[in-house]
Amino acid sequence: MTTTHDFWLAGRRASGDSDFEVRHPFDDSLVGKVSVPTDAQVEEAVAAAAAAAPVFAATPAHVRAGALDHVVKRMTERAEEIARLITAENGKPVKWARGEVGRAISVFRWAAEEARRTNGETMRLDTDPGGVGRFAVVRKFPRGVVLGIAPFNFPLNLVAHKVAPAIAVGAPIILKPAPATPISALLLGEILAETDLPAGSWSILPVPNEKMPALVQDPRLPVISFTGSDKVGYQIMDSVPRKHVTLELGGNAAAVVLADWSSEADIEWAASRIATFSNYSAGQSCIAVQRVIADASVYDALVEKIVAKVQAQVTGDPSDEATDVGPLVDENAAKRVESWVDEAVAKGAKVLTGGVRAGAAYAPTVLAELPGDAILATAEVFGPVLSLHKVDGVDEAFAAVNDSKYGLQAGVFTHDLQTAFRAHSELQVGGVIIGDAPSYRADQMPYGGVKDSGVGREGVKYAMGDFTYERVLVLTGLDL
Incomplete structure (x- = not known):
């Protein structure tokens, strides 16, 4: 019996009114079917993410770090199952798929650690006469909901590089996996659903490519993180010049x-x-x-x-x-x-x-x-x-x-x-x-390129920086 995989809408299982097949690249065998969200369900996910943004941003660090720790634990327990799934939908040799699972676990572990130690900075302002008695506190706050668009070549690890930093900073994320390899991301959703993350803080939606322009344009999604071809990446960037867009594109190393x-x-x-x-x-x-x-x-x-x-x-x-x-x-x-x-x-x-x-x-x-x-x-x-x-x-x-x-x-x-x-x-x-x-x-180091290889950086701490902005608090009348 063929399994039809549900998607994840605002943290809960959901199914649409159509589906598509995922086939094994090696022998064209059917890996499974994936349910496609309707336009109304996509709208529900976006609205839920926008509503969750202030709630998620205010969650204590231990809540976000604890959820990320849970993902590390469960992915470790299910590592072989996940590796076999990657091989089935992507065609990657299982020994390399195991390596990908290990790296994804590392990404979530780093994100948990960074969530706990991201403290901002302080600075005295009396370095100039006009700043006497003044002291600044600089903290980072989420830019808003992240639209993460992942490729097929690393269907778990490159999903992790979008989801984990977003959770670490308290930014809701809508993750769109590649049509060829969505099931690994949907399995990650099973694990995320076991956590206590706020409702609406994450969705995993296998939206067809032809329906993505409307989602890219949605003003409620101010951050876009895309990994894929330079042609598509720059089309996205050119279409939303006022959004914060990060692109991890191609190379010829x-x-x-x-x-x-x-x-x-x-x-x-x-x-x-x-x-x-x-x-x-x-x-x-x-x-x-x-x-x-x-x-x-x-x-x-x-x-x-x-x-x-x-x-x-x-x-x-x-x-x-x-x-x-x-x-x-x-x-x-x-x-x-x-x-x-x-x-x-x-x-x-x-x-x-x-x-x-x-x-x-x-x-x-x-x-x-x-x-x-x-x-x-x-x-x-x-x-x-x-x-x-x-x-x-x-x-x-x-x-x-x-x-x-x-x-x-x-x-x-x-x-x-x-x-x-x-x-x-x-x-x-x-x-x-x-x-x-x-x-x-x-996965902890900054990763990205110059010229047509993209803008911005992946690597947990650096992606967290892309998903946030600095907000300054100035205290006045202090004896420093």
């Missing part, structure tokens, strides 16, 4: 291997990390390795190792413990990747391995001699494809990294401390990872 990273062990490590993180989640990560920029002195040895390690990636059924690379989210995504690779080859690129599609799966692929006018040279592939580029020296390597409309993260393999700090100064990205691939992310 580069891994730079410099001349001093030259020992056999160095080459082995770099090749292993590049091969793994160009293909994890089938390359469907904003910080998956897409470009390898290698100094000419190490290029040949590195290419040989990368190709061998990419070929060693185990593809197949994502529920198999041995599988490294599963399918893309659907067959259309795989067909798009196929068309981009075919276009690159037609323009002169050489396929060193891969380049084959089977249904929704695309073989891990390595390209050399990629022409600059190929789509793959400038766009985000969001698939298991990397390209190799030979450069001479640090200047040329860093210029190649910056020659992109994106700027999310970069990895730089070097032992030289001066070069590491130079990378931090010169690379136009939101994060520089030294000695590893660009795909590293710790």
